[in-house]
Amino acid sequence: MTALTPAPGFLEAPFARRTWRAYGFLWVALLLAPFAFAYAVLTTVLTVGLTVTVVGLFVAGALVLGGRGWGGAYRRLSRRLLSVEIAEPVPRRTRRGFWRRLGGTIGDGAGWRAILYMAATFPLAIVSFVVSTVFLAVALGAMTHWVWSRFLPLQEAPDGTTHRGLSIVAGDWYWFADSPARHTLLVAAGLVLLFLWPLAQAPFVALFRLLAGALLGPTRASVRVAELERTRAGVVEDADDRLRRIERDLHDGTQARLVAVAMQLGEARDLLAAGNDADDVALAGNLVGTAHDSTKEALAELREIARGIHPPALDSGLAVALETLGARAPVPVTVDVDPVVEAGGRLAPAVESIAYYTVAELLTNVVKHADASGAYVLVQRTADGLRVRVRDDGRGGAAVVAPDGSGHRTGLAGLVDRVRAVDGTLDLSSPAGGPTVVTVLLPTQTRPATPVTRPRP
Template sequence: MESAYGQGYGGWDDAAVAERRHRLPAGLRAPFEGRSWREFGYVMLGFPIGVLMFTYAVTMLSVGVGLLVTFLGVPVLAAGLAGCRGLGAMERARARALLGVEVAAPEPLRPRKRGALAWMGAVLRSGSSWRQLLYAVVQFPWSLFSFVVALTFWAYGWAMLTYPLWFWVFPMWVGQDGVQLYGDEGHAVYLDNAFEVTVTALVGLLFTMATPWIVRGLTMVDRVMVSALLGPSRLGARVVELESDRGVVVDTAAADLRRIERDLHDGAQARLVALAMDLGVAREKLTEDPREAARMVDSAHGEVKTALRELRDLARGIHPAVLTDRGLDAALSAVAARCAVPVVVEVDLPARPVPAIEGIVYFTVSELLQNVSKHAGASRAVVDVWKVEGRLMLQVTDDGMGGADVGAGSGLAGLAERLGAVDGVLVVDSPAGGPTRVTAELPWRA
C-alpha cells in the first residue's frame, strides 16, 4: 500500500511539474530547452565537419577524375565514394543524436561478382554513393552560413542580455564609459547610463529568444538534406522491400509444403498403408474364411472413404474448387458454414480479382474465422468484402472478448506478413472486452 501511494504521489508530482513547465510560453522556454542546445551544437559541429567532408570529397574527386586517363583513376574514385559513404553514416548518426532524425541507411552495395573490380564497379554504379558525395560538397557552404548566423545571434543575444552584469569592465579596465556605438573626431556615443543599459538588455533578450527559432529553421534545411541525400532512394527502398517480401513468400511456400507433406504422411498415407495391409490379409483369408475376409473388405471400404475425405480436405486447404469455379462469394459462404458461430457474409465486388488475390482473401478469412471459433468466445461474426479506389477491402468483425494482437506471436503476424508480400495491409482493432475488427487491404488486380 505504501508503494502504491508512493507511485501515485510521484506520478502526480511529475504531472504537476510538467504542467507548471508548460505554463511558460514556448518563446521563453526555448533558450533553455535541451532541444535548442542540441540543435545549436549540431550547427556548431557542422562547420568543422563540413570543412573535413568538403576537402576530402573535392580532393578525391579531383584526383580520381584527373587520373581517369590511367587505370589509377578508377580505384581512387571508388575509394573516394566509399569514404563518402562512411562520412554519410557519421552524419546520419550525428543527425539522429542531435536532431532526432531517423534516416535509414542507403541500399547496400551489390557487386555482380567477387573481387576488387566488381566492388569498385558496384561503388561507381551506386546512386547513393554519388548522392553522399553531393552531400559532402553542398553541406560545406550551408554549414558555413548556418555557423555564422547561429553564432552571431547567439553571441550578440547573450552578450547584450548580460550587459548589465559586465558593463563595469569598460570604465575600470578599458578606460571608456561603456560599449561604443559610434565615434568620430568630434564625439562618441557609449552605452553607459541606466536607460541605455536596460534597453541593451531588452534587445539582447529579444535576440536570445529569437535565436533558438532561427537555429531551428536552419536545422530544418539540414534535416531535408540528410533525409534526401543520405537515406535510401525510393527505388532502392522498393528493391529492399521486394526482396524482403520475396523472402516471406518463399518461407510461406516452404511452410505450406511442409504442412502438406506432414498431413499426407500422418493422415492419408498412413491410412492407405494400413488399408493395403488389411486387403493383403483379406486376400489370404478369402479361401480359408470368406466371412472374415468379407468383413475385412467392408472395413477397408470404410477406410477408403475416410482417406478420400481427408484428401478432399487437404485439397480444399491447398486451393478449394469452389473458389475456382464460383468465386469468393460462394467460397466464403462455404467457409462461414463450417464456422462454429453464425457468420454473415457480404461480398460486393464488380468483378473477380486475379486468382492470387482471391486465394489470399479466402485463406485470410478462413484463418480469421478459425480464430473466432477457437479463441474469441463470440456469438456471431460478419465478413465484408468490397472494392474502393483500386483496393480490395476485407473486414471480419466479431462480438467476442477482444484482446487480439498482431505482435503477440499469433497467427495474425503470419497473416500480416502474407498480406505485406503483395503490398497488402492488416489492421487489428481489438480492445479488451471486444468487439474485434480485423481489416485487410489488398491491391485490386482483375
Template sequence: MDETSERTGAPARSRISPAALASVVVGGVLSLTWCVASIVMLVTGLGALPALGSGLLLLVPWLLLMQVAVRIERHRAVAVHGIGVNIPARRRSLRRGAAGWLQDRWFELGTGGFWRGVLHHHLAMIVAGAFLLVALAMLWLGWSGWELALLHGPVRIGSLEMSRWVLAVLGTAALALCAVLLALGALADRGLARGLISGSEEELREQVADLAERRQGAVDAAAQERLRIERDLHDGVQPRLVNLAMTLGLARTAIRTDPDRAERLVGEAHAEAKAVMTDLRQLARGIHPAVLTDRGLDAALSALAARSRIPVDLDVSLLGPAHAGLDREREGVAYFVVAEALTNIAKHAEAEQVSVSVRQDPHALRVRIEDDGRGGARVRRDGLSTGLAGLTDRVRATGGVLGISSPVGGGTVLEAVLPTGAPSSGAAPLRPALSADLTAVPLPRPTDGTGTRDQTLEVPR
C-alpha cells in the first residue's frame, strides 16, 4: 500500500458570493429531504445489525453514498468558498480492477478525514436549514408588510394603528433581515468547511517533515550498510582472495618441478576457496538473512539467541500464523536490532544475562532488549562505533522510534517501536513503552557544513 495526501483549492474568499447564498438555499432544501433520509438510513441500519446483520443492507450503501458526499463537499468548499482543502494521507490499494476499488473504499473508512467530512455534510445541511427557515419567515413578513402597505392601507392591531409608511418600513426591515440571515448562513457554512474538511497547512508540514525524516533515515541506513559491506569486502574477503590467487600462482609454478608441493598448495587453495565462500555467505546473510525469508522472524530470532555466547531469554509474540502487518522491511529491521544489540552486548557490556522481548500489536512491533552489563552505551557517529547509529537510521527509515537507557553500571535497555499499519489522522505518535527511568528523545536534525550529523540519544533522566 502507498500513502498519499492532496491539497486542492485557493485562498478563501473574503466576500460572500451569490453562489454561497444559493448554497445555503440548496442546503436548507436538502436538510428537509436528503438529510432526513440519510439519518434514517443510518439509524435503521445500526438498529437492524443484531438481526443477523441485515442492517448492512442499509449501512453499506450509506457508507458509499457518504464517500461520494464527502467528495462533493470538498469540491463545493473549493468552488463556493475558495477554501484550500488538505486531504489527509491514506493508504491506497496496489490491486487493480474491482478488488482495488473495494479496498480503497475500505481504507477510506478508516481515516479521520472521511468521518469529519460526514459530520460536516450533515451539520452543513442542518445549519443551512435553520438559517433558511428563519430567512423564509422574514421573507414572508417582508412580503406581507409591503402587501398590506400597497393594497390595504393602514392596519389597526388592537389600539395601535400602523400607517402605510410604517408597514413599508417593517416590510423593508424584514426583507433586509432575510438577506442578512442568508449571509450569516453562508458564513456559518464557510466556518464549518474550514473547521471540519479544509485541514491545515500545519498538518501537511508535519507530514512532509515526517517523510523527510524517514527518507533521511533510509539514506543514512543505506550509507552505513554500504560502508559495512565495503569494509567487510576490503578487510575480509579481498585479502583472502589475494592469498588464494598467490597460492594458485605458486602451485602453477611448482606443478612441473615439485608436484608434491603443488598438490599441497592446491589443497590449501581449495580450503581457502571454501573459507571465502563461507565469508561471502555470512556477508550475504548480513544484508538479509535467508532464515527470515524461509522460516520467519520467530525462527530467525531463535537462531540468533542460540548462537549468542551470553544466555538469552527470548520471548516472541506475533499476531497470527502469517504475522499480519509484518513485511520484509520491518522483519529485517527487527532482526538487525536484536542482532546488533546482541553483538554489542557480547563485545562491550560484560553482561551475564540478556532478555529479548518482541511483541506485535495491531499498530506496531515492539522490540525490547535488556542486559545486566556495565551500561554507558551511546549513539555515536565518529566512524569508530557506529552500531547503534546504524540501528537508529534503520528504525527511523520505517517511521519508528528508538529509545535507550544505559546508565553507567546499571545495564542497558534498548527498545524500538516499528509501525505496522497506516497512520490514521489524529492518532498519537508511536513511542517506546518505556518504564519510568527511560526516555525516548527525538534525534536532532541540524547538519554541519559537510552534511554529516552528530546524533546522540539522551539516556537516564
C-alpha cells in the first residue's frame, strides 16, 4: 500500500483537495455499505447452507469470486479518493479436476478477504460519515448563522422577550445569538470546528486505508509464492541456457578436437602398419605429436567447462575461489573477504555458488561494458546475511531493465532472479559517469564446518 499524495498541513487541510476527496469517499462508502454488507451476508449464509450439497457450492463459489470484483471497485475508489495505491491480489489459478476446481472457487482467499472488508466497513462507513458530516455541518452552519438566522421564526425567552437565531435555554437562563458580537463569536467557533474537521475525519479515513491495504491487497505469502514461481522459472531458464551452452561447447569444441585426434591417430597407425619407410615413420611421429597437443588442448577445454559447472576453487572455500577469480580477471581486481565469513562454518553450497557466480558475472560486465580501470570486491558477514559488494570506476549507466523504454531485461536481470531464488536481494547504484556499485545480500545458511585447506603461496 503506497500513498500517492502527501498529507496537507493543518492550515490548508480544510481547503485541500485530498480532504474533500476523502469526504467524498465517505459518501460513496455509505451508499455502497448496505449493498456490500448484504452481499457479504448472502455469500456467507449460502456457503454454510449449501455445504451439504455439491453442485450448489458452485453458486456460493461464484459469489466468493464475485468478492474479487467488489475488492477491485474498492481499490479503485481508494486510489482515486483516498490517494492510496493498493496492489491487486495474485490472480486465481484454474485448477483441474472437479473437487480441486470446487475448492479453488469456494476457498478463494482474495474473495473472502474482500467479503470480510465489506462486512467490517459497514458500521465504519455509518459512524465515519455521521461524525465527519456533523463536524462539517456544524462548522459551516455556525459560520453562516448570521445570514440564515434572520429567516428563523421568533422565539420567546423566559423573560417574555422575543429573539431570532440560535438559542440555548436552561431554566431561567437563556442565550440567543442575535447580535453582531454573538454572530462574530459563532463565526469564530465555526472556523475552529472547520479546522478541526479534517482531524476528526482523519482517523476514520486512516482506518479505511488500513483495512483496504490489509484485506484488498495480496498477502505476503501469495506474493512470496508468486515471486518464487517467477524466479524459479528464471533460474530454470538460466540453467537450461547454461546446459545448452555446455552442450554447444562440447559439440563444437572438445568433441571436434577429439575427433581430429582420433583421425590423426588412425592415420599414424596406418602409416606404421604400411612398412618401415623412414618417411612414413617420421610422418606418423608428427601425427602422434599433433594428436598429443590436441589432446592437451581438449583437456584444457574440459577443465574450463567443468569450472563453469562447479568451480574447483570453491572446494577450498569462498575466499579462495573469489581471490582466484580476481587474479584471473583482465583488469586489476582487489578482493577483500572478511575472515568472519567462514569463521562460523562454511556457507550452504547454494549460497557459496550464487555468491561466486554473481561476482564472476559482475566482473565480466566490468570488463565488457564498464570501461573501468579496476574493480573492488568486498565480502562481509553481517547480522542480515552475507553481503557481497562489487564496485568499479567505470562509466556507469548499468540497469536491470533497459532505460530506453523497451522493457528489455539486461544481463543483471538474471542475477536478480538467481539471488531472489534464495531469498536474497540485489541493489544497484550506477549513475551516469560512475561509479557502479552492486550490493548483494544473501541468507547465511551454513553447513557443518570442514577444514579449509588454502594453497601455499
